[in-house]
Structure formats: structure tokens, C-alpha cells
Amino acid sequence: MSRLRDPWPDHRAxxxxxxxxxxVGACVIAMIVFxxxxxxxxxxxxxxxxxxPGGNLETQIANMQATSVNPPASAYHLNAWPLVYGTLLTxxxxxxxxxxxxxxxxxxxxxxxxxxxxKLAIPVIRLLAxxxxxxxxxxxxxxxxxxxxxxxxxxSEKNSVQNFVELTGAGLGVVVVxxxxxxxxxxxxxxxxxxxxxxxxxxxxxxxxxxxPLRAVLAVTLRAIRPAIAAAAVLAAARALGEAVMIxxxxxxxxxxxxxxxxxxIFFYEPLRTLASAIxxxxxxxxxxxxxxxxxAFGALLLFSAFVLSIAGxxxxxxxxxxxxxx
Amino acid sequence: xxxxxxxxxxxxxxxxxxxxxxxxxxxxWRDRLVLACAWTAGLGLCAIxxxxxxxxxxxxxxxLRPGLLFTRPAIGQSQSQTGGILDPLIGTALLTLIGIGLAxxxxxxxxxxxxxxxxxxxxxxxxESSIEIVAGTPDIVLALFxxxxxxxxxxxxxxxxxxxxxxxxRSFVAAxxxxxxxxxxxxxxxxRDGLQAVPEHMREAAFxxxxxxxxxxxxxxxxxxxxxxxxGVTLGVxxxxxxxxxxxxxxxxxxxxxxxxPVPVVDLLRGTGSTLTSYVYDNSPAxxxxxxxxxxxxxxxxxxFVLGLNLLVxxxxxxxxxxxxxxxx
Numbered sequence: 216m217s218r219l220r221d222p223w224p225d226h227r228a229x230x231x232x233x234x235x236x237x238x239v240g241a242c243v244i245a246m247i248v249f250x251x252x253x254x255x256x257x258x259x260x261x262x263x264x265x266x267x268p269g270g271n272l273e274t275q276i277a278n279m280q281a282t283s284v285n286p287p288a289s290a291y292h293l294n295a296w297p298l299v300y301g302t303l304l305t306x307x308x309x310x311x312x313x314x315x316x317x318x319x320x321x322x323x324x325x326x327x328x329x330x331x332x333x334k335l336a337i338p339v340i341r342l343l344a345x346x347x348x349x350x351x352x353x354x355x356x357x358x359x360x361x362x363x364x365x366x367x368x369x370x371s372e373k374n375s376v377q378n379f380v381e382l383t384g385a386g387l388g389v390v391v392v393x394x395x396x397x398x399x400x401x402x403x404x405x406x407x408x409x410x411x412x413x414x415x416x417x418x419x420x421x422x423x424x425x426x427x428p429l430r431a432v433l434a435v436t437l438r439a440i441r442p443a444i445a446a447a448a449v450l451a452a453a454r455a456l457g458e459a460v461m462i463x464x465x466x467x468x469x470x471x472x473x474x475x476x477x478x479x480x481i482f483f484y485e486p487l488r489t490l491a492s493a494i495x496x497x498x499x500x501x502x503x504x505x506x507x508x509x510x511x512a513f514g515a516l517l518l519f520s521a522f523v524l525s526i527a528g529x530x531x532x533x534x535x536x537x538x539x540x541x542x
Numbered sequence: 543x544x545x546x547x548x549x550x551x552x553x554x555x556x557x558x559x560x561x562x563x564x565x566x567x568x569x570x571w572r573d574r575l576v577l578a579c580a581w582t583a584g585l586g587l588c589a590i591x592x593x594x595x596x597x598x599x600x601x602x603x604x605x606l607r608p609g610l611l612f613t614r615p616a617i618g619q620s621q622s623q624t625g626g627i628l629d630p631l632i633g634t635a636l637l638t639l640i641g642i643g644l645a646x647x648x649x650x651x652x653x654x655x656x657x658x659x660x661x662x663x664x665x666x667x668x669x670e671s672s673i674e675i676v677a678g679t680p681d682i683v684l685a686l687f688x689x690x691x692x693x694x695x696x697x698x699x700x701x702x703x704x705x706x707x708x709x710x711x712r713s714f715v716a717a718x719x720x721x722x723x724x725x726x727x728x729x730x731x732x733x734r735d736g737l738q739a740v741p742e743h744m745r746e747a748a749f750x751x752x753x754x755x756x757x758x759x760x761x762x763x764x765x766x767x768x769x770x771x772x773x774g775v776t777l778g779v780x781x782x783x784x785x786x787x788x789x790x791x792x793x794x795x796x797x798x799x800x801x802x803x804p805v806p807v808v809d810l811l812r813g814t815g816s817t818l819t820s821y822v823y824d825n826s827p828a829x830x831x832x833x834x835x836x837x838x839x840x841x842x843x844x845x846x847f848v849l850g851l852n853l854l855v856x857x858x859x860x861x862x863x864x865x866x867x868x869x870x871x
Contacts, residue, residue, distance in 0.1 A: 338856055
């Protein structure tokens with residue numbers, strides 16, 4: 216104790232703190248290495264072709280589960296296109312919807328809402344961001360899925376695709392709705408910050424030239440913060456890619472690829488699975504080496520995508536610095 | 543006054559602020575449409591949040607009995623026999639404790655080093671970006687990473703071990719360690735931003751009094767960023783208690799908290815259990831158990847915690863005193 220009370224030598228404190236900080240860096244490297252090593256067999260046997268279509272994913276995974284401790288090379292055969300497709304589909308639709316809603320509601324919060332309403336709206340929307348994903352999933356699976364299944368999907372729609380898939384209500388539509396609600400608050404936080412940081416004089420100049428206040432915001436401020444909007448969308452995409460538990464609960468849990476040619480409405484009722492939700496689905500089978508390598512390959516792909524997206528977000532925001540707008 | 547007033551009245555454009563403002567009803571219809579959409583989007587999101595809270599509150603009051611909080615879960619045929627949520631509650635508390643206990647020193651040390659020392663600067667940049675990478679990593683990937691680490695023979699004593707000697711890598715320590723990675727980024731960011739906002743003259747005053755850098759940090763700076771750290775801890779806690787994926791993969795999802803080994807505290811840390819989130823998941827139709835009433839009750843408790851933490855963040859943010867320029871307190 217007395218040693219602690221003595222003033223620390225400065226250089227020792229600096230080294231200690233630096234060492235602790237490096238621990239975090241080491242942790243990230245360890246994460247990349249460990250996930251990469253365990254995913255390696257899949258890349259070794261399939262190259263990058265496991266991302267593509269072909270074969271039946273569910274039988275491939277059943278094969279992997281069936282093999283023992285020393286799987287033959289054929290057990291590593293994998294075509295995970297349904298999962299990649301499901302991830303891309305849910306993420307991109309949710310991002311498009313979320314961006315529109317987030318931009319509109321940011322304008323509402325920053326420019327339109329009366330001060331009292333704004334004070335109420337900000338914490339309420341922040342709450343949406345902090346609701347645990349399992350609660351979203353629970354509401355989805357107990358409220359939205361039965362509602363869609365019982366009231367929205369008609370019998371004729373069920374019959375029209377009964378040869379391919381059973382429509383229970385769980386599927387793309389519910390996933391996209393909940394995912395949008397989950398990622399919109401993240402985007403709103405970033406867009407609001409940029410809207411508030413944009414110089415008011417630009418907008419005032421536009422109003423002085425005769426634009427109405429809303430058009431001034433749309434034409435001048437929104438244009439100036441376009442990089443911030445793009446960065447917000449990219450960061451939200453990283454969040455949407457990694458969402459596992461909620462999607463596992465409401466997506467219907469089958470490696471089906473929703474097919475637009477069945478009709479636009481049916482498309483949104485069809486079940487699917489994403490990379491992250493597949494990890495949750497099959498985590499009981501981590502004991503089988505082939506399936507373990509597969510799940511780690513999904514994880515490695517998610518890690519890589521999140522990494523690329525965060526670099527993209529950083530690069531997109533660079534031009535904002537030119538205007539001294541922090542976003 | 544009498545000179546200017548007549549001129550103002552005769553001037554054709556109205557000069558009062560109210561009159562000059564254009565009313566939305568005179569705008570083009572496209573602008574009015576955007577206006578309506580913006581109001582709808584903003585109010586709609588608020589309505590969704592209110593609906594979630596009200597619905598969960600309704601279900602919670604319907605199904606949550608005080609006794610549920612104090613009885614242990616049990617195996618039963620019907621929902622009246624499956625017991626309460628005591629073990630998940632303890633599991634959540636324990637995981638939060640371990641996660642914050644590990645994340646707190648790490649995050650504060652990183653933030654202090656980056657904000658106050660940060661030499662060499664490329665290394666500081668590397669540390670900062672690696673924390674950003676951790677922040678962007680999906681929790682399910684962190685769970686896989688934790689599994690691969692704690693299944694190493696080196697860490698075998700830290701987790702549940704099967705009869706045959708296989709290492710499962712599932713325990714409170716394993717889950718808590720990964721939870722600390724989840725809590726790290728918000729805690730780090732809050733502390734760093736607080737330190738960077740401390741005015742430079744406070745440091746200079748401390749140096750002028752002969753304090754070393756580390757003494758300044760301990761006596762002056764950390765005291766003045768207390769509320770930032772508190773906000774960070776609250777955000778970290780709310781992320782930990784809301785996380786499901788790590789619990790599913792790393793905590794073993796056992797019904798009861800099961801201890802491993804003879805040593806009193808260590809056996810708990812090495813043991814397996816469940817949390818509120820995994821309890822909700824297991825009892826929903828997505829898990830194997832079909833006990834929606836219990837799932838609603840546990841989810842309500844979870845939501846109450848999250849709401850409380852949110853209010854706490856608001857309150858800390860609002861009550862943050864402007865640091866007095868002299869003492870920094």
C-alpha cells in the first residue's frame with residue numbers, strides 16, 4: 216500500500232499503461248489469427264468457391280455433422296450461397312429503408328420538431344437502439360410472425376409455393392422490418408450529429424435567397440453532409456450483418472433463397488437464413504470438425520466484412536474534415 | 543418612434559418575424575410531402591418505441607409474479623411448473639460483474655495512455671483502430687473467438703470439463719472475458735472523450751505545482767472525468783446484459799448455475815449457467831422450450847434493466863457539473 220502511495224516514476228507508468236493498451240491490439244490480432252486458423256480447412260478444400268451457389272446446403276451440413284473426429288476431405292465440401300444471399304438481401308433492404316427513415320427523422324429532430332418534442336424524441340429513439348436483440352426477436356416471433364402468418368399470407372399464396380417452401384409468416388419481411396427498427400437509431404445518431412455540426416450560415420443563405428426552410432435543408436445542409444449519411448449507412452450495415460439472435464428467431468430457419476419470381480409479396484414471406492444466424496442455428500454441432508470449420512469460416516467472413524465496412528466508413532468521412540464538420 | 547412607424551406600415555413586405563416566415567401551406571406539394579414524411583418518420587419511430595415498452599409492460603405485468611424472481615428454474619411439463627428466473631438473474635449479475643471488472647481497468651488504461659501519453663503516435667493509432675475493430679466486430683464472432691481461445695489446453699482449468707477430459711471452453715470466466723470486449727469500446731470512448739475535453743490549463747496548473755504526469759492523471763484528470771467514466775460503465779453494462787450470442791455459445795445454457803470443482807469462488811467462475819437473455823431465447827418458440835409466459839416475464843425484467851440504465855445515462859449526462867476551472871471537480 217505504501218508503495219502505491221509513493222509517487223510513481225512517470226516513465227514506468229507510461230510503460231505500464233502502454234503495455235495494457237497493446238494488450239487490446241494483441242487481442243484483435245489473436246482474434247483474426249484464431250478465427251482464421253479454425254476456418255482454414257474450408258478455404259483449403261473449397262478455395263473461395265464456397266461462397267458460390269451449387270449443391271444443397273442443408274445436406275452438406277448434415278454430412279458434416281455425421282462425420283466423426285477425422286472427417287474425409289469430401290466432408291468439407293460447402294456451397295454457402297443461400298446464406299450469403301440471405302445476408303446480402305436482409306442487410307441491403309434494411310439499409311435502404313433505414314437510410315430513408317433515418318434521414319427524414321433526423322431532419323424532423325433537428326429542424327422541425329418543437330423543442331419540447333425534440334427533448335422527448337431523442338431519448339425515446341435512443342431507447343430503440345438499446346433494446347436487446349433477444350427482446351426484438353421475442354416480439355417478432357410471438358407477435359409479428361403469427362400476425363403475418365395468420366392474417367397477411369393468404370391460403371392461395373401458401374398453395375402457390377407449397378412445392379418449394381412452407382410459408383409460416385417467419386421470413387424476409389419480418390426480418391427486414393425488425394432489422395430496420397434496430398439499425399435506424401444508430402444512423403439517426405450519426406446523421407443528427409452531422410446536421411447539427413453543419414454551419415447554419417449556409418442554410419440561412421439559402422433561405423435568404425428565397426428557398427423555404429425545408430428546401431434549404433434538403434438542398435444545402437443535406438447535400439453537405441452526404442458523406443456522413445453514407446458513413447452512417449456503412450456502420451449500420453456492419454451492425455446488420457452481424458445480427459444473429461434476432462434473425463435466427465424470426466427468419467424461419469431454413470436455408471432457402473427467397474425467389475422474386477414467385478411474386479413480390481410472396482418474396483417477403485419466404486424464409487431464409489443469414490451467415491450469423493446460421494452460426495447460432497448450428498452451434499450445437501461445433502464438436503464436429505468439419506462443421507466447426509464451416510462456422511468459423513462464416514465468422515471469418517463476417518469479421519472481414521465488418522473490417523472492410525469500418526475502413527470504408529472512415530474513408531467516406533474524410534471529405535467532411537475539409538469543411539471542419541465533425542461527423 | 544412616431545417618425546418610423548408610418549413607414550413600416552406602408553412598406554409592402556411584412557417586417558415582423560412571424561409574418562415573414564413562410565407557411566408550409568404555401569409550399570410546393572413536393573416539399574409538403576417531404577415535410578409530412580419527416581414528421582411521420584420521427585413520430586413513427588417514437589410510436590414504435592412506445593409500443594414496444596407498453597406491450598412488454600403489459601405482458602410483464604400479466605405474467606411476472608414477485609415469486610418468479612426468487613425461485614429457481616425447474617424442469618416441468620407445463621409453464622406453471624418450470625419455476626422462476628433466479629438463476630438467470632444471478633447469471634446476468636455475475637457476467638456483468640466479471641465483464642465490467644475486466645473491461646474497466648483495460649478501457650481506462652487505454653484511454654489515459656492515448657489521451658495523455660500516446661507516444662509513439664503510430665502505436666497509439668494502432669491501439670485506437672484495434673478498439674474500433676473490436677467495436678465493429680459482431681458479437682457472434684467474438685463468441686466464436688472466445689470459444690477457440692478457451693478450448694486451448696492452456697485455459698482448460700478455467701472452464702467446464704467433460705468426463706472424458708475434453709475442454710468445452712464454456713464457463714463464466716470465458717463468457718465474462720468476451721463480455722469485457724463488448725463493454726470495452728463504449729467505456730474507452732467515453733473516458734477518452736472526457737479526457738480530451740479537460741482544458742489544457744488544468745494540466746499546466748498541476749505541472750506548475752510540481753506534479754508528475756501520472757500524479758496529475760490520478761489526482762486531477764481522473765477526478766474530473768468521473769461522470770464520463772460513469773456514463774461509459776452504464777453503456778457497457780447495458781450492452782453486456784443485452785447480449786445473447788456470447789451467452790449461447792460460451793455459458794453453456796444450463797438450467798441452473800452449476801459449479802465446477804471444490805474451491806468456493808473459483809468453482810462458480812468455472813461453472814456454467816444462463817442469463818436473462820439466454821433464458822428468454824430458450825423459452826421462446828425459437829429455443830426448444832415453448833414457455834412464452836416465462837419468456838415474456840424475463841424479457842420484461844430485462845427491458846426494465848435496460849430502461850433504468852438508459853435513464854441513468856440521461857441523468858449522469860444532465861447532472862454533469864461544469865468542471866470548475868480551479869479544482870476540476
